[in-house]
Amino acid sequence: MDKLLLRSQLAFDNCQEHLEKSNAWGTEIESYLTQHVLVIMCADIQQELYRVLEQRAEKAGDIPLKTYAVATCKRVLRSIGKSEVAGFVGYFGSNAKEFLDNNIDDKEVTIYNNAVSGRHDVAHKSGANITFRELEEAMNAARNVIKVVSKAISLDVEAARVNKAF
Secondary structure, three states: OOOOOHHHHHHHHHHHHHHHHHOOOOOHHHHHHHHHHHHHHHHHHHHHHHHHHHHHHHOOOOHHHHHHHHHHHHHHOOOOOHHHHHHHHHOOOHHHHHHHHHOOOHHHHHHHHHHHHHHHHHHHOOOOOOOHHHHHHHHHHHHHHHHHHHHHOOOOHHHHHHOOOO
8 A cells, every 4th residue: 555645544444434334425424524534635745745855855964954954845835736836846946847747637636736725625614515535536646746746856857757657
């Protein structure tokens, strides 16, 4: 199993089990559980992106630089929408941003952004209109975004460009 978004996956699996056992598909309970996991997922994504930067900074072998990079990342990457993530990756150079943009398809971006927007609606408005099954697609899209960000900011972007295998 993929090691990304483990907290989200556990919540998703537990909620899915409950929905199946209680046959609560299509009810308000499904909506509540979906919104709950959506919030967890977005927090998880943000933490994963911080971890990716931390691992990248670690390669420099300079602990104060790593500390600075991680602290700066937490101030710069405040939102995890695709455009904000692309802006963050762009700080690593135009090749990194280009790699990110070229390795996430439009459908995946739409699914990902809808989930991030839905999380915002849960936290700041009246809730999100997303199904549990759509949430599963969003988690898969989020995993890919994290993987592509990791490759994009790696020390060897050219090698990552050649080897698109994820």
